[in-house]
Amino acid sequence: MNTSKLTTGSKVCEFVNNNPDHVIQILNELDIDFCCGGFKTLERACTEKGLNPELVLKKLCADTTEQNHLVDWAQLSLSELVEHIVSLHHEYLNKTLPQLNGLMDKVIQAHEKNHPELIELKKLVLALKVDLEPHMLKEERILFPMIKNMDASLESETAMCSSVTGPIRVMMADHENVGMLLEKIKMLTNGYTPPEDACETYKFLFKTLKEIESDTHLHVYKENNLLFPEALNQGTQAI
Secondary structure (H helix, E strand, C coil), rough: CCCCCCCCCCEEEHHHHHHHHHHHHHHHHHCCCCCCCCEEEEHHHHHHHHHCEEEEEHHCCCCCCCCCCCHHHHHHHHHHHHHHHHHHHHHHHHEEEEEEHHHHHHHHHHHHHHCHHHHHHHHHHHHHHHHHHHHHHHHHHHHHHHHHHHHCHHHHHHHHHHCCHHHHHHHHHHHHHHHHHHHHHHHCCCCCCCCCCCCCCHHHHHHHHHHHHHHHHHHHHHHCCCEEEEEHHHHHHHH
16 A cells, blocks of 8 residues: 555545555544545644644554455445445445434433433434435435446436536535534534443443444545545546
């Protein structure tokens, strides 16, 4: 993996593309946004968090030749990347989101007296579910078929290049909203840290919410920084 050309002026997404497993772990530890904020330079992202860009650069570019991720997302075709996102991230959310209402209700019933903030948490969790479920449907029924058609045929690509711009813009706006909801949930749960009197269901709820955040950040990263830019680029080249 070549890190010699990466500098503090490189975009955050370039570091992720270069070595996803290693970089994502560090960015998560430093609370640096790599999904919706992937197009920021490392210097800007670090400055916003009060971090030293040069020190962070050194960590991100450390030798990790023994580490490998299972799928090189940046090398997938548009169609392959769409299938990867749907089978991995959409499937995960479709399985996990429906469980949240029941978990929230059980935790509220047992702990609301000592933790009234759970009522606000339920509102945020419901808002996240209401945002993500129709968002995924719109992608699977409208945008993703358009992108796969573009990828399959140069003729289709020429015909559809202008029409993907609008849906992509809408999806990216949805991503921003989901990102804000996740940040509010993280703050309200004190970074998904269960209180001392938490029961096992309470702990499992927070563990699930943390996993949803992690998966969604990676999900959004792949769309915002890989799938959507390449779809727009292919459409432009076809004109």
